[in-house]
Amino acid sequence: MATSGIRTPKKALTAAYVRTVTQAGKHFDGNGLFLKVKANGAKQWVQRITIRGKRTEMGLGSADLxxxxxxxxxxxxxxxVARSGGDPLRAKRESQAVLTFEDAARKVHELNKPSWLNPKHAAQFISTLETYTFPTMGSYKVSDVTTSDVLAALTPIWLTKQETARRVRQRIGVVMKWAIAQGWRQDNPAENIDQALPKQTKAVKHRKALPYGEVATCIQVIQNSGAGRSTKLALEFLILTAARSGEVREAVWDEIEFETDPSANPANPANRAVWIIPAQRMKMKREHRVPLCTRAVEILEEARDIADGGDLIFAGTKAGKPLSDMTLSKLIKELGFEADVHGFRTSFRTWAQEQTNVAREVAEAALAHAIKDASEAAYARSNLFEKRKILMDSWASYLALGEAEIITLGAAK
Structure with a gap:
């Protein structure tokens, strides 16, 4: 076999020769390929090639592999590739630069962390991938991950942890879309795998809610409890406005629009303020204007009396930090009520359905729910604010009286 740089015919080497040769030197094959045998017996494939007019040598790996x-x-x-003007050496380097799925996921996590409003969501993004994907495919190049790898990660939890599995799939997809943007792959293996996964049953988890007839009593018990004043005010404000916990706990003073003249609306003097929740704090990412009843405004005045000088209306025990959701939930449970904080929205909705003649869309608008029917949504441009004023005043009156009487809502002008 040739051991010098003289021209040799293509396929000059044989597999047997490669396996048995021990003589140190270069053993040429064809197309610039040669087997380099080192003095210690190690064997490596090398190709001598001209790339864009420059002669170079490329390592092609160990002969053992x-x-x-x-x-x-x-x-x-x-x-x-070289003869067509390309650069196979550069392509090789770029291929070696491709991150593993784990490294790519951590990179995507760091890139997106500033955009997540909730630190908990940022932490869950990477923790679920650490738990359910890194053990099986974390070490694979992100360019080499296949649909079968994604299925292997999802299948064990697809039916037993349905919501988690769906989120893991979505997060795998986020990583893959980033890899596509890097030019490392052309497809997203987390998509188009529905037929390969068993059908999930929709398990609806309802939040525990108090019967609306017990909500007034709950407010009284809260007011008489030994909880912090900010906590008690926040809970009552949440119930009166039928808002979500996070919307209330993170509310700031700049979101409240007070009427400068209390007599500005003599037809309805109870509504002297509006709470304007910006889109970025809403679940549907759409600004929500909440008409505030007299008692809600009183709560704001009480909250201002104990304010720590910060932006938050209902500040927690740590300066500049809001109350925690656990603080509100814990108080409700400790006072003996089997209900979730979010369940007060259900109490309000059931009351509106059973104790008023308000139209369904008015009650849904009060809860800032989206209209699911696309055709209906296309024509529903009003936020029904004036009708919601009357509804929220009626809810406050009902809670103050504690009476289950049918309330007829007049047509708002």
Missing amino acids: VSLSEARDVALQNLK
Whole structure:
């Protein structure tokens, strides 16, 4: 076999020769490919090739891992790329630079962390991938992850932890879309796998809610409890406005629009303020204007008396930090009520349905729910604010009286 740089015919080497040769030196094959045998017996494939007018040598891997036929295939492909004006050496370097799925996921997590409004969501993004994907495919190049790898990660939890599995799938997709943007792959293996996964049953988890007839009593018990004043005010404000916990706990003074003249609306003097929740704090990412009843305004005045000088209306025990959702939930449970904080929205909705003649869309608008029917949503441009004023005043009156009487809402002008 040739051991010098003289021209040799293509396929000059044989698999047996590659396996048995021990003589140190360069053993040439064809298309610039040669087997380099070192003095210690190690064998490596190398290709001598001219790339854009510059002669260079490319390593093609150990002969223990790359067979003769594989080395020939790579050498031929490199030669074709070089002759067409490409740079196979650069392509090789870029391929080696491709991150593993784990490294890519951590990179995506860091890039997106500033955009997540809730630190908990940012932490969950990476923790679920650490738990359910890194053990099986974390070490794979992100360019090499296949649909079967994604299925292997999702299948064990697809039916037992349905919501978690859906989120893991979505987060895998986020990583893959980033890899596509990097030019490392052309497809997203987390998509188009529905037929390969068993059908999930929709398990609806209802939040525990108090019967609306017990809400007034609950407010009285809260007011008489030994809880912090800010906590008690926040809970009552939440109930009166039928708002979500996070919307109330993170509310700031700039979101409140007070009427400068209490007599500005003599037809309805109870509504002397509006709470304007910005889109970024709303679940549907749409600004929500909440008409505030007299008692809600009183709560704001009480909250201002105990304000720590910060932006938050209902500040927690730590300066500049809002009350925690756990603080509100814990108080409700400790006072003996089997209900979730979010369940007060259900109490309000049931009351509106059973104790008023208010139209469904008015009650839904009060809860800032989206209209699911696309055709209906296209024509529903009003936020029904004036009708919601009357509804929220009626809810406050009902809670103050504690009486289950049918309330007829007149048409708002």
